[in-house]
Amino acid sequence: MQPAMNPVGAAKSQLNQFYQRCKSPLPRYDVKQAGSGFKCTIICPSVYTSEGAVELQLFTGKGATKKASQAAAAAEAVKFLQDQPLFAAKKPFVESLWETVKGSLSDQVLSHQSNKLILVEAA
Numbered sequence: 001m002q003p004a005m006n007p008v009g010a011a012k013s014q015l016n017q018f019y020q021r022c023k024s025p026l027p028r029y030d031v032k033q034a035g036s037g038f039k040c041t042i043i044c045p046s047v048y049t050s051e052g053a054v055e056l057q058l059f060t061g062k063g064a065t066k067k068a069s070q071a072a073a074a075a076e077a078v079k080f081l082q083d084q085p086l087f088a089a090k091k092p093f094v095e096s097l098w099e100t101v102k103g104s105l106s107d108q109v110l111s112h113q114s115n116k117l118i119l120v121e122a123a
Contacts, residue, residue, distance in 0.1 A: 009067075011074035015044070018081060021090040022047045027077070031066045038062065040069035042077055052086035 019026050028043045044057045057080060061072025081087040 009071070011071055011078045014078050015042075015074045015081070018087060018090055019045075019047070022049055022086070029070055029073070031069055034062060037064045038066050038069040040066070040073040042070075042073045044077055047086065049086065049090075051089035052084070054081065054084050054086055 016026055024047045025045050027045065029040055030043070031038050031040045033039075040061050040063070042059045042061075044054075044059065046056045047054045057077065059073045059076040059080070061069050061074070061076060063069035063072050
């Protein structure tokens, strides 16, 4: 059984990690009061790499809290990016993190189980 991922921060983390991996400026989050809740507009800058490109995009989301509105907007952005070849090429989130960590440790043994890294000293 995999641990539950925090839905409020998961999409925002994926989005930010994608832009970090592309060595691009991070998306800008603009949150404003909207009635009894909040509305977030995310401005995702254009990205150009040797693997492909994504043009400037705007996404909006509403929520009862600032975080919820950011999560809703980030979920829309990630939904869009998942259809872009560049998103798959940059492998955001757990898969690429695992490869990075695994490649940097030479005399330790790592086990990847249920999205947890377990470090064991090599014999």
